[in-house]
Amino acid sequence: MLRPPVARLQALSRSLAATTRFSSTRPFSTNMKAVIYNSTGDSSVLQVGDVPKPSPGPTDVLMKVEWAGVNFIDIYFRTGLYPTTFPATTGREGAGVIEALGADVPAEYNLSVGDRVACYAQNVMAEYCATPAARLMKLPDAVTTRQGAGLILQGLTAWTLVKDAHEVKAGEVVLVHAAAGGTGGLIVQMAKHLGATVIGTASTPEKIAIAKEHGCDHVINYSHQSVLDEVMRLTDGKGCHAVFSGIGKATFKDDLECCRKKGTMVTFGNASGAIEGFRPLELGKKNVKLIRPRLDVYVSEREDFEQRSAELLDLVAKGIVKLDIAKEYTMEQVGQAHDDLSGRKSTGKLIVKIAD
Ligand SMILES: NC(=O)c1ccc[n+]([C@@H]2O[C@H](COP(=O)([O-])OP(=O)(O)OC[C@H]3O[C@@H](n4cnc5c(N)ncnc54)[C@H](OP(=O)(O)O)[C@@H]3O)[C@@H](O)[C@H]2O)c1
Structure with missing residues (x-):
């Protein structure tokens, strides 16, 4: 041709x-x-x-x-x-x-x-x-x-997490760990844009202020507050539609508990170390969906890379x-x-x- x-x-x-x-x-x-x-x-x-x-x-x-x-x-x-x-x-x-x-x-x-x-x-x-x-x-x-x-790595990660790992919808409540951080801060902004109520976590008063600037509706200082107790208090005991965590092993057990029935646990990183010793049977308590996504897999086809990049930009x-x-x-x-x-x-x- x-x-x-x-x-x-x-x-x-x-x-x-x-x-x-x-x-x-x-x-x-x-x-x-x-x-x-x-x-x-x-x-x-x-x-x-x-x-x-x-x-x-x-x-x-x-x-x-x-x-x-x-x-x-x-x-x-x-x-x-x-x-x-x-x-x-x-x-x-x-x-x-x-x-x-x-x-x-x-x-x-x-x-x-x-x-x-x-x-x-x-x-x-x-x-x-x-x-x-x-x-x-x-x-x-x-x-x-x-x-x-x-932008490209953390931005595409955050965007594929809220679109592909768990598609955030208006009216949902989501928990985002390290909400003052790079990827977490972007997930917060994107989840807000998609209409969710966002509960963030951060470890210091300075980081809490930044997490709020990123758009969190509520921020839990997980250095001295129980994330699980606070999430249950804020959601009338129901838990979140999705939990986005790049923290890994330090929060994983409670993260599963923070999900509501049929909610989604998105574990996308190991900032505190890799998760070990997990039994899939645990998911059955609330029929939680567990996903451990990687950006490179979501964007391995040029078509997907172009679509998500264009949306992000x-x-x-x-x-x-x-x-x-x-x-x-x-x-x-x-x-x-x-x-x-x-x-x-x-x-x-x-x-x-x-x-x-
Ligand atoms: N799956 C993927 O394709 C993909 C792609 C990009 C990034 N990631 C993951 O996303 C996560 C965040 O990456 P990022 O670059 O955006 O970093 P970041 O969130 O800007 O920084 C990490 C934050 O994690 C929190 N944290 C909690 N416990 C920690 C610990 N024991 N050690 C270190 N940090 C701890 C800290 O915030 P507080 O002090 O507020 O707790 C820290 O500032 C990482 O796990 C990374 O591997 C995954």
């Missing part, structure tokens, strides 16, 4: 980019700065080192990174909870500008050199990353690369969802960012400036 002239030009530009890529006289053979580690361990294993600038494969895009987001998954890989190979580059989300496209990037992705994009991929905390084009989201004018970098562009960027770090300070996140010192989103 004949392609229209614009598509042919795009294909030509891609094939020229690919030719550049395979030329023996650069630009893909030089080194670049990246935040790397050579063994698992505490945050001191992270260092800024020189590594080869990556070459994009046929369906990849080479992105010049401007900003990268910090996420719990970076800590799971660094500490060895999730396996990795060495030397490893940290970072799973970032944003910047497309420098080159692989020759086989589908035209329908509508990507061009110079586009501002955010990516959900690996090895992002580096001056350049080569990332599957299918995991790139083009940013509208209303969304900066600084916002895009902090629309919510941000319209100001319905606000990205709460609480702290910026340099590449040299990424270890500090990990410690702030795992040490419960952070709120909102933590991002790293890679380049202007």
